[in-house]
Amino acid sequence: MPAADSPAVLVARFLKANHYNDTLDAFIVEAGLPPDAGTTTKGDLTIEKVLEEKRIFDLSLNAERLGVEEIDQRWSPSAPCFPVIVKTMPTSANLLHVALESDHEEAKSQLLLATTADRRMTLLRTDAEFSLFRSYSHLQDSPILSVVSLSNKSLITLSSSMSGEIVLYDHKHDETLEKRRDHSKYVVEVAEYLADSGIHWVATAGWDGKILVYVLKSCRDSSHMCIGPPVAVIHLPTNPQAILFVKDPNDAAPVLLATRRDATLLLYYSLSSVSLSDPSMSSLVELELLGVQNLAPHSNAWIAFSPSSVALCPTDSSVLAVATSSVPHMKLIIVRMLLPASGTQASNSNLGLTQAAQARDNLALRNREDAAIRINVSTMAPQTPYSTPQVCWRPDGTGVWVNGDDGALRGIETRSGKIVHCLKGGHEAGSKIRSVQSALVHCNNREVEWVISGGFDKRLVIWKPEKDRATDGNQRTAEVAIR
Template structure:
């Protein structure tokens, strides 16, 4: 019987089988497929094209970095038992996250779905529903994050940013993105001021400095006449302190502090670029515990970039689609990439810029006392490549299948012992960040469904770790440590 699989599916099966030393023709024969398998449409891949793809895949293996065969980065016990929380879900799950008062014992689980709602779930068995907002936004909620004190930030497909209180009351909202606000992150300056950044598919990144004191001291007396969709504290989010315009859509962001200066940096990845871009956020007015946020102004300056593929070429190109900071080492970053046919995972140490950076030329300025010659520029470029290459601790293929429409996700285990990644086959994989090996396979979502989002945190009491997953099978699972 003729094969109904497309050429892309067949080559993915071939690569997944790890037949690195076997010809594609032999694989076709062994699988019982006709010699023209996958060639169903005029203009579809030919056998020659598939063989060329195989050669490029083999070449890309030379750029991978792996550890030894010992699983030193994966501790046991690890989450492996799936529990379905007592939460009614009627649509695809878009985001899961955690929110607390700054202590892991106070953590709650947040779930957003395509029906424009989000829910608060207890982190204790049986993971019951604590509360929900049926229409948190006017469109599906794509991302959710939290600030100290239980404040909740969320963004939607319409480009809106909303700030809710710990009990779900809308405090403020704004719409500065033209469409698809896909990511929101938050952090604190050295004096505890709020900084919030949103990324949208309008090729914009907006940075906000909300008035944290106003939110903390606000007393909602006489506000009972407000509707649920009217903000309690209009203007709390304020206008963006800075807007970054990028050539392609931003994909992911993290807010981290410099280990020496304690300056706050926004690290951004964007589509079709293998670089991380660094933006330093510094106050231009006095920032002290006694001054109001409205009196503080900030400067946002692009300070440098870091290549995640310093010695690569066309066939290993990828987009860093999800960035996750290690909870035990804030200078260590896990990167899930949009790479076909399988996700690549990169673990890299952040290289905070040390020289003056010229964003117009994308290069670091050379000291005035140093003569600039083609030879010196070549040596400097090579030295930079070697430094960027040394910063990459792990660069491996996870064999997690992806398509051009995938949304790669990676989360660290809360103790920093390995990461979990999603996939489009309904499977969650645990990866040892020392050896690069897939050491855990978690199956509960429907086979072949997209696992859209992941969150790793603590069960109530802070003693056992959990993993929360949500997918396009309209299900959420809390993965517990199996104590039996």
């Protein structure tokens, strides 16, 4: 029996679907197919689906925008290229979130943080053996989806879970500081920001259509942190996808950036309406929408992608990398943010203008949004509507890494938009990479760039530069495709 997606089977399905019965019978005999080869069940691949995917791919190619010579520098050398598979994880389960924590005074080193589908949070040292520091299975009542660190000195983390609960935990004193359940469904992302004024903001995005904003504060009887009830809320018509705090370049005030499903917009919200005088207020403040920025400004049709993951450039705080939910391949957009002061603020300034004047203003706005898009390319990373796109910057800002559902990581140069590296050999081929982060690690009195990835093949993989291969000679060698 040939494969279900073989050309002969596709042709047989086409003939049967269009009732070319005589031709089908002759083709089955000549091709040596079984009598039921043309039968189609739900989800089977057909010639029509192949052609539709080809049309979508061609459209995405036509919409690509490559970089120009004066933008940034080229992909820097010594990028991570070979994998080290971590063998010291206490359990074998799908990886949901990976991160690198700062130096911890008790561990006397940086720590790798990983969460798995068995509700466990694991901390590993960054030594040669990746020795186990601590592992927790009691923090949450469901799998942990996102974690942020709030204090490097004592390693206080805020984690969110599939049940809608968030947990504030002090790893130094091994103590749960606070638990809250203000969301009714998955809390897919947590973001934090320490403002210049000393206010520590935290935002959580849940699949109950809400984004909640908290203000961290110190407890009265100790130096520990506590969360308290949320101080503001955003209600969205569709589920939020990504949240990020950014700084307004005009007055350095924090602005909350958010994206949502089935919308090609970056949403900017002001925090100025939040009153901090009465933290025990019973009614939540609805955050004011400052403005929006469209990532498909000149499109006159419905665009089937959402900005699913956003990351701020480490060398230019006005530049954002956006991984989209486009299928069958992820599209990457690198865009300069147009905060409201730059002309995207949602105001009624065009009221009273003639229809022609309003049209000119709208066209000028779309032109500004289009000019802000620096890179718009296909990453060739396969994904489905159920994928979780992820993007992270290299520490020097010369490129980004994106995940994929084929077990490979792709490095894209931000200067040209070209795929420079395709890292294979760490994860199983065809497996889903769920989380990826790039960071600088202190090794032998020098800083080394690592890429950390975790996937549904139950592997935690550390990708290291080529010059460190000699120190890891007992590990698997990567299959690196350089394009």
